[in-house]
Amino acid sequence: MVRKFVASVCSLNQWSLEFEGNKNRILQSIQYAVQEGAKYRSGPELEICGYTCEDHFLEPDTSLHSWEVLVAIMMAPICRDIVVDVGMPVIYKSRTYNCRVIFYNKKICLIRPKMCLCNSGNYRESRWFTPWSKERTTEQFYLPQFVAQATGQISVPIGDAVLMAKDVTIGYEICEELWNPQSAHIPMALDGVEVIVNGSGSYMELRKANYTIDLVRSATFKAGGCYLYSNLRGGDGGRVYFNGCSCVSFNGDVVARTQQFSLIDVEVATATVDLDLVSSYRTRLSTAATGASASSYPRIILDARLTHNQTAKLSSPISWQYHTPEEEIAYGPACWLWDYLRRSNQGGFFLPLSGGVDSCSSATIVHSMCRLVVQSCPSSEEVLSSVRTMVSDPNYYPHDARELCGRLFFTCYMATENSSAETKSRAKLLAQQIGSTHTEVNVSGAVTALLNIFALVTGMKPKFSTHGGTPRECLALQNVQARVRMVIAYLFSQLVLWARNRQGGLLVLGSANVDESLRGYLTKYDCSSADVNPIGGISKIDLRSFLAFAKDKFDLPALGEIMSAVPTAELMPLNDGCLVQTDEADMGLTYAELSTMGRCRMYERAGPYSMFQSLLPVWKEETPQSVAEKVKHFFRCYALNRHKMTVLTPSVHLESYSPDDNRFDHRPFLYSISWRWQFAAIQKHLQMLSTIENVNCISIKDTSAPIPPVKPRKNVNTDGKGGVVV
Structure with missing residues (x-):
């Protein structure tokens, strides 16, 4: 008998603690699943309350409201005759669990708690949740009174179990459990489970979209079966962009998927598979004996049939097309900015546009956002409604990204007496090409006024180092x-729309990249201090590649000149109109070197000595002494500037070596910059290398001397001619 199973996975753009909107999006996804004939609908991790509630998970209110939303969803007529699993926190025995709640026809079938919590990178799950540690064990969970009244149930099973309908057996993993070396989908498959369901909250990092998909695909390739993977998409109030890419894998092939980047809040992918093919696939594998001896999972019986034998086209394997890193930068931060803008109820963005790679990258990402908005309006009433609210025009319809950019995006070149004509020209040209509303102001008067106040109080006037001043004077100047630019940026952001008789204000955008933050090459509370920063999690190397992509993809020829320009802060006096200051000279390290050090520090968890050892073979063209000096310089600067990370502008997380103190990088912000013990270890290693080099030099010289004949030892057999018989 043919058992055709129709199931839907969902990518939802949820918002932490926005229970009403989250409920509506879940119901919308169920409606789409029903319309496509699905008998099973799975959703993302913690979709009812939002994944990034963080310490709100410690509040009983979060659990209470999640139960209220669950009841509202269960009682909705659209949920008739379809199995639904949703993600929410559940308090059991005074401990909070990250759970999937599975229900069918107004009855809760199973509460399945997460067994393996994630605590790496931006994840802190063990701070809020307890892992379920009782494998293949269930207990009875007594429902809150109002839930019991609605469902007619007093208690339901909670624990590590599988759902067994009349024609299909369904098991569960939750996000991190797929990544675990001892993933549960293998023993479940050996126990005869045909469908594995995973509700996930996996965020985006550059070059990592394939990791998840490879794991999902391999889960069914190794043991056969159908894997339903649902993931959050978008920004739900934190620093990450959830990756989307929900998919269905069947016997080693992906047969359905959702997009990675989109402004659409609810996207559903549905697949039709023949579960009889799971049995035939597994008979080809060498798992029969292993499966026969496998431990059984508790079965929760569902008195329903979820398959059919009608004539229906099965879902075919699809070829997964991955985005390039440049495309990921173009679309991921753009979607994240859109979520932040529409949910903050502001009227657009304001950016100090310097004409350099960093600020121009931020500007290009906003332009990319506007392009996505224009593309999405024909198919999304939500996107169109949000745009009309932002521009204070209920009849507005965006047809062109440049025109929309002019309404939502305001850029300003803030010149001082140290600014060059070249950067001013580049900023103006890019603003024209992307369509932003651009202005130019000279802030020298404000700088002079502040310096006059200092001189009035102290009677002293600081000078640049090029004019004979000390390093302290030069740095202060x-x-x-x-910092004046930051003050002016916020003044303009608050009043520009007022001056145009529009409602709301503007969000100030930052433009400090991840390498400059790691090195501390930024002024605390300068124009790197902003409301949000679209490039704060991206390296300079990746930004240059992104601009090369955007130049052709978005038809922005101005980016060609911007990419070739030497990065500079333009805070030092010009020499006959020419630059005397460059970023890399100021930092004492190239951006490529900073990127390498950042990854070494993150991936290898390297301190000064370990980094020195790791970089010796990587930077083979450098002398060991040069590598040592660069490592020492990096860690001195890191220690000296770590305090700046406590006020780092929130940025979308993309590179995995982010120094963001607030979430990702939990290290101290006050260090001894001497690193005495660590640097002494580097010096000892340098001395050892120097000794080895000297010995090698002596050995090489000695090889020119005649080699004496080998004298056989006593009791050694010889061939009679002085040669040793081996």
């Missing part, structure tokens, strides 16, 4: 320029 550079910082005051940068």
Whole structure:
């Protein structure tokens, strides 16, 4: 008998603690699943309350409201005759669990808690949740009174179990459990489970979209079966962009998927598979004996049939097309900015546009966002409604990205006496090509006013180092320029729309990249201090590649000149109109070197000594002494500037070596910059290398001397001619 199973996975753009909207999006996804004939609908992790509730998970209110939303969803007529599993927190025996709640026809079948919590990178799950540690064990969970009244149930099973309908057996993993070396989908498959369901909250990092898909595909390739993977998509109030890419895998092939980047809040992918083919696939594998001896999972009986034998086209394997890193930068931060803008109820963005790679990258990402909005409006009433609210025009319809950019995006070149004509020209040209509303102001008067106040109080006037000033004077003079720009940026962001008789204000955008933050090459509370930063999690190397992509993809020829320009802060006096200051010279390290050090520090968890050892073979063209000096310089600067990370502008997380103190990088912000013990270890290693080099030099010289004949030892057989018989 043919058992055709129709199931839907969902990518939802949920918002933490926005229970009403989250409920509506879940119901919308169930409606789509029903319309496509699905008998099973799976959703993302913690979709009812939102994944990034963080310490709100410690509040009983979060659990209470999640139960209220669950009851509202269960009682909805659209949920008739379809199995639904949703993600929410559940408090059991005074401990909070991250759970899937599975229900059918107004009855809860099973509460399945997460067994393996994620605590790496931006994840802190063990701070809020307890892992379920009782494998293949269930207990009775007594429902809250109002839930019991609605369902007619007093208690339901909670624990590690599988759902067994009359014609299919369904098991569960939750997000991190797929990544675990001892993933549960293998023993479940050996126990005869045909469908594995995973509700996930996996965020985006550059070059990592394939990791998840490879794991999902391999789960069914190794043991056969159908794997339903549902993931969040978008920004739900934190620093990450959830990756989407929900998919269905069957016997080693992906047969349905959702997009990775989209402004659409609810996307459903549905697949039709023949579960009889699971049995035939597994008979070809060498797992029969292993499966026969496998431990059984508790079965929760569902008195229903979820398959049919009608004539229906089965879902065919699809070829997964991955985005390039440049495309990921173009679309991921753009979607994240859109979520932040529409949910903050502001009227657009304001960006100090310097004409350099960093600020122009931020500007290009906003332009990309506008392109996505224009593409989405024909198919999404939500996107169109949000745009009309932002521009204060209920009849507005965006047809062109440049025109929309002019309404939502305001850029400003803030010149001082140290600014060059080249950067001013580049900023203006890019603004024209992307369509932003651009202005130019000279802030030298404000800088002079502040310096006059200092001189009035102290009677002293600081000078640049090029004019004979000390490093302290020079640094202070550079910082005051940068901080004045921040003050002016916020003044304009609050009043530009007022001056145009529009409602709301503008969000100030930052433009400090991840490498500059890692090195601390930014002024605290300068124009790197902003409301959000679209490039704060991206390396300079990746930004240059992104601009090369955007130049052709978005038809922005101005980016060609911007990419070839030497990065500079332009805070030092010009020499006959020419630059005397460059970023890499100021930092004492190239951006490529910073990127390498950042990854070494993150991936290898390297301290000064370990980094020195790791980089010796990587930077083979450098002398060991040069590598040592660069490592020491990096860690001195890191220690000296770590305090700046406590006020780092929230940015979308993309590179895996982010120094963001607030979420990703939990290290101290006050260090001894001497690193005495660590640097002494580097010096000892340098001395050892020097000794080895000297010995090698002596050995090489000695090889020119005649080699004496080998004298056989006593009791050694010889061939009679002085040669040793081996």
